[in-house]
Amino acid sequence: MTAELAVVALGNPYRRDDGVGPALVDRLRDRELPSVDCLDLGDAGFDLVHVVVDYEAIVIVDAVDFGGDPGEVVVFDPADADGTRDRRASHGTDAFELLAMAGRLKGTSPTVRVVGIQPAETGFGEGLSPPVADRIPGAIDALERVLSGV
């Protein structure tokens, strides 16, 4: 841990577009931003609690099925996402519930934003689908804008 802000990728790169979070954070890492820790947690749910305790602000990057066009980006506060409970746990552990739980412990309440990318395909396989891959540059720009604003 070297910074107060962490970008956390969630997702499985062997499930096509579910791996868009790790793919984006990989590219962000190449930009060597000085004040941001880039973390790839895959689908390791409980480790998210440790990150919440460590940082002042967290930006989660993940595939989010919000009914948009493939590759479209949505940015939101997970506290506002209560109405999507049945659709938000593709990794087996509900990341938002873990965030809420961690927030109730140790008086930690980091600022959390989710940068969600609409997936097209989440079956077994490597590599992003073409429509999602095409929109990666725009997603990176969106992610950098969020990072400069939290």
Added chain:
Amino acid sequence: MSHSVDVEGDLVTRVEGHGSIVLNVTDGELETCEWQVVESPRYFESMLVGRSFREAHHVTSRICAICSVSHTIASLQATEAAMGVAVSEQDRRLRKLALYGETLQSHVLHLGYLALPDLVGEKSVLPLADTHPDELETVIDLHRLGNDLTEVVTGRSVHAQRLLPGGFSQLPDESELEELLDRLLNSWDAVAELADLLAVLADELPEFERETEYISLTHPEEYAFAEGTIYSSDAGEIPVSEYRDVANEYVVEHSTAKFARHERDSYMVGALARFNNNSEQLAPRATEIADRFGLDAPVHNPYFNNVAQLVEVAHLLAESVRLIEALLADGFEAQSDYHVPEIEPTAGRGTGAIEVPRGVLFHEYDYDEAGKVTAANCVIPTNQNHGNIQHDMETLVPTIVDRDAEEIEHTLEMLVRAYDPCISCSTHYLDVEFVGEER
């Protein structure tokens, strides 16, 4: 009173992987009682064939993300045994430390996140943030300490990269070990807090006893985890090379995972089996916790596997302190950060056997003269426990059959969870024989 109960086999939650309980009681008569493992086989043994001795442990690490270091070390032991590779005392200590860290995090994860909700009457760990915040923070801190211990030694908390046949590519910084030592020495209050909570809740553990065979490793000088000989509570010591005669794996119709049996219809591995076979070698602080719960080997209640895990948490912390102090006192042998031990591959067979969080794990590989795997066999602890879970259920159900279906189902789910099964690990291979068809 006789009544009918039908449990339809929903997936058991708060276990790793997919398993179901199917129960049918009609007019008080038990008609069906099955522990069904429904995950797909994963073919790791087939994937190993043709792989170099330098990459086998990286492949098998991926069998499990909870006990990846365990599979890595068992794999390295098999390779080193096949090729006659010696491992230095320093590297054996470091491997133990990595294994202790992983077992610590796995036990705490199971106790705190998966089993504790049963005892406080919750469906998951999440509500504990409101009802037991201090204890939950303790669980999180201990879980993290285990992860950090593994990461400092192996470079990563999951899928270790520094472990190699014959040693380590890179050694940990002494300063990191010193920091870990401080955290370990300051962790006793956390263990006491967990013990306090579990002591209050221990009455919630069902009263059920079924004597079975307990199999673990044993070692003349220590509570066996990383090294040892097979020990059966029925048959005594058995050489590791005879592990196939211990597991006797077989296939049942209702499971995609193999079952195992030795002297009886089934046997148990894991924390309670280790405790029953080796409790006299526990660290004093671990024995104190065992005494507090009245745990006196042999214990025949499988639900007490949870308590045995807590006892082992104390032992692992004490042993990690001892190992780090010894490593720091002796200082590290100099080596580069990209060290690759020189090994001339030879043809042969080798077996690795270690105690991992859920019980004894065996890896066995055959190598050709080029150092490529020609055959592999991995016998995973959860596989060895499936038969015992099944027989526990068959014995337990008639004693609770008059209760309502929901309570019976919950009691059986708690039983399965007590074994801390890692079902994804266990679905490793099936021999499929096609009958009555020319192929």
